[in-house]
Amino acid sequence: MLDPTDSRLLAEVQRNAMLTAQDLGDCLNLSASQAARRRQRLEQEGFITGYAARLAPQRLGLTVQAFVQVQMASHAPETARAFGQLIATLPEVISAWTLTGEADYLLRVWCADLPALNRLIHERLLPHPAVARVQSQIVMDQFKADAPLPT
Secondary structure: OOOHHHHHHHHHHHHOOOOOHHHHHHHHOOOHHHHHHHHHHHHHOOOOOOOOOOOOHHHHOOOEEEEEEEEEOOOOHHHHHHHHHHHHOOOOEEEEEEOOOOOOEEEEEEEOOHHHHHHHHHHHHOOOOOEEEEEEEEOOOOOOOOOOOOO
16 A cells, blocks of 8 residues: 555656655655655555656657557457567557557557658558558647656
8 A cells, every 4th residue: 555655755756757865855754765765665566667768759850649540350369469569669659558449459659750650550550461440640739748647
């Protein structure tokens, strides 16, 4: 179980993963060593699964974000594995989900431009033997950035 201090700690490290134990302790009204031990425990218990930097896509030349829905022609286990292996090789796909409903998969992708998105769809996704249909929605603007999880 998480106590209120654990919840506050998780919120703080989601906002800034680079907080030192001293900074974290100051935020939580704990000593640096107490804050470090709590953070370490939450890491060991799997509440904190890693730390990452958020990069600016435009600075990297990525100007098109899209959500791509994929409907499969076949749902055989080996086909699903093969499709998962394909997705794992595509750096443009930054996250992927299996879904209920008409689409089987939802992919979040970043591409340099529209021709790159077109190539991803027509040269990589549609040729896969299990893919029946692909539908994309291009993001016009992201008015809420990816947010921390509620704690």
